[in-house]
Amino acid sequence: xxxxxxxxxxxxxxxxxxxxxxxxxxxxxxxxxxxxxxxxxxxxxxxxxxxxxxxxxxxxxxxxxxxxxxxxxxxxxxxxxxxxxxxxxxxxxxxxxxxxxxxxxxxxxxxxxxxxxxxxxxxxxxxxxxxxxxxxxxxxxxxxxxxxxxxxxxxxxxxxxxxxxxxxxxxxxxxxxxxxxxxxxxxxxxxxxxxxxxxxxxxxxxxxxxxxxxxxx
Amino acid sequence: xxxxxxxxxxxxxxxxxxxxxxxxxxxxxxxxxxxxxxxxxxxxxxxxxxxxxxxxxxxxxxxxxxxxxxxxxxxxxxxxxxxxxxxxxxxxxxxxxxxxxxxxxxxxxxxxxxxxxxxxxxxxxxxxxxxxxxxxxxxxxxxxxxxxxxxxxxxxxxxxxxxxxxxxxxxxxxxxxxxxxxxxxxxxxxxxxxxxxxxxxxxxxxxxxxxxxxxxx
Numbered sequence: 001x002x003x004x005x006x007x008x009x010x011x012x013x014x015x016x017x018x019x020x021x022x023x024x025x026x027x028x029x030x031x032x033x034x035x036x037x038x039x040x041x042x043x044x045x046x047x048x049x050x051x052x053x054x055x056x057x058x059x060x061x062x063x064x065x066x067x068x069x070x071x072x073x074x075x076x077x078x079x080x081x082x083x084x085x086x087x088x089x090x091x092x093x094x095x096x097x098x099x100x101x102x103x104x105x106x107x108x109x110x111x112x113x114x115x116x117x118x119x120x121x122x123x124x125x126x127x128x129x130x131x132x133x134x135x136x137x138x139x140x141x142x143x144x145x146x147x148x149x150x151x152x153x154x155x156x157x158x159x160x161x162x163x164x165x166x167x168x169x170x171x172x173x174x175x176x177x178x179x180x181x182x183x184x185x186x187x188x189x190x191x192x193x194x195x196x197x198x199x200x201x202x203x204x205x206x207x208x209x210x211x212x213x214x215x216x217x
Numbered sequence: 218x219x220x221x222x223x224x225x226x227x228x229x230x231x232x233x234x235x236x237x238x239x240x241x242x243x244x245x246x247x248x249x250x251x252x253x254x255x256x257x258x259x260x261x262x263x264x265x266x267x268x269x270x271x272x273x274x275x276x277x278x279x280x281x282x283x284x285x286x287x288x289x290x291x292x293x294x295x296x297x298x299x300x301x302x303x304x305x306x307x308x309x310x311x312x313x314x315x316x317x318x319x320x321x322x323x324x325x326x327x328x329x330x331x332x333x334x335x336x337x338x339x340x341x342x343x344x345x346x347x348x349x350x351x352x353x354x355x356x357x358x359x360x361x362x363x364x365x366x367x368x369x370x371x372x373x374x375x376x377x378x379x380x381x382x383x384x385x386x387x388x389x390x391x392x393x394x395x396x397x398x399x400x401x402x403x404x405x406x407x408x409x410x411x412x413x414x415x416x417x418x419x420x421x422x423x424x425x426x427x428x429x430x431x432x433x434x
Contacts, residue, residue, distance in 0.1 A: 049352060051268075128351070128352075131348060131351055131352075132352065134345070134348055135266060135345075135348075135349065135352075142408075145400075145403070149400075149404070171404075172401065172405075172412070172417055172420040172421065173420070173424060175397075175400050175401055175403075175404045175405075176397040176400070176401060176421050176424065177397075178400055179396035179397045179398070179399050179400025179401065179403075180392075180393040180394075180396045180397050181396070182396050182399075182400065183362075183366075183392050183393070183395055183396025183399065184389065184392055184393060184396065186362070186396075187366070187388075187392045188389075188392075191359075195389070200389055203389040203390070204389065204393050206428075207390060207393065207425070207428035207429060208424070208428060209428075210427050210428045210429075210430060211423075211424035211425060211426075211427045211428025211429075212424060212427075212428075213427065
């Protein structure tokens with residue numbers, strides 16, 4: 001396939017990674033190669049951990065030459081950083097349609113958790129990678145959770161402004177919900193899928209719906 | 218002080234560690250030495266991480282001879298394993314009086330979270346150590362969270378049996394609450410203490426109280 005230029009907005013892994021790594025592909029073919037390297041990196045880091053993972057292990061899994069790796073990433077550290085941002089974006093994009101289609105704010109959180117559990121069951125390596133970023137790249141770890149919590153806070157605030165939730169929902173609730181999702185994902189996504197994802201999400205959402213309801217007084 | 222035998226129930230770091238490591242001190246003096254080694258290990262692993270931490274770094278911080286270390290622990294892995302169990306027990310013992318003194322089940326969860334945030338602010342290293350156990354000693358990591366969630370589930374079930382909470386509280390709620398506590402501890406304990414611990418705990422508990430209330434139907 002002939003290489004062709006793709007719009008600037010689509011070439012970067014995402015805004016943060018592009019700013020951090022600065023090696024955005026200039027062609028659609030390049031974008032696919034970069035994507036294949038990131039998918040291979042998720043397997044390599046997920047199975048072997050950062051220290052035992054190698055660039056040659058990544059290129060072997062991706063079926064690309066070592067030179068292609070260095071076209072897009074400077075180092076093992078750089079591809080790991082890009083991968084954390086990439087996985088963070090993947091989760092966001094995976095759950096977004098369910099949240100948008102929901103009938104209200106709490107139903108959106110239910111759909112978001114159900115989508116997240118589904119994603120985790122198919123991508124168990126995400127836990128090891130995000131968790132290991134606390135040690136390998138603390139800035140990425142912090143950015144991942146700060147960004148996720150802020151997204152939840154904005155959704156809660158919007159729902160409160162629509163009159164669906166108590167007016168004082170805020171950052172503490174957002175962090176509580178994120179933590180709930182992360183640990184339900186660990187228990188019912190990574191460790192064991194002994195309950196349907198929809199049941200887990202419905203139970204958590206029922207607690208939130210009553211817990212964050214508009215105050216009667 | 219003359220060495221004296223202490224009751225068997227108090228010599229072990231705790232049941233799990235004793236079973237796992239099998240070097241329980243036989244005297245009160247030995248117990249204090251083992252405690253000093255564990256406190257030093259918390260500093261060493263917390264500051265340097267498992268891979269860069271060393272046994273000599275631990276004994277230097279503890280002010281004990283290398284031989285004393287090997288009286289109680291076989292290896293760096295062994296002291297790390299014992300430390301995870303020890304910190305897990307420390308948290309449990311730190312929050313237990315507040316939970317026992319609470320006026321009902323949800324007030325107990327509030328007191329438990331407030332106590333946990335206070336503990337975390339004084340022992341920020343606990344996050345790095347527990348989180349790193351996922352990679353260094355996955356069994357300890359899993360046991361820590363499985364045990365903590367089961368403790369919460371038992372408290373919720375007891376409160377439901379007293380008629381304070383909806384009858385169907387269970388494991389999903391327990392994991393949700395644990396995740397909430399872990400991430401509120403990360404945000405308001407480790408990262409920043411910009412809100413009073415009591416306020417964070419009260420906000421979370423208000424959500425739980427309404428969220429887990431007995432159903433009106």
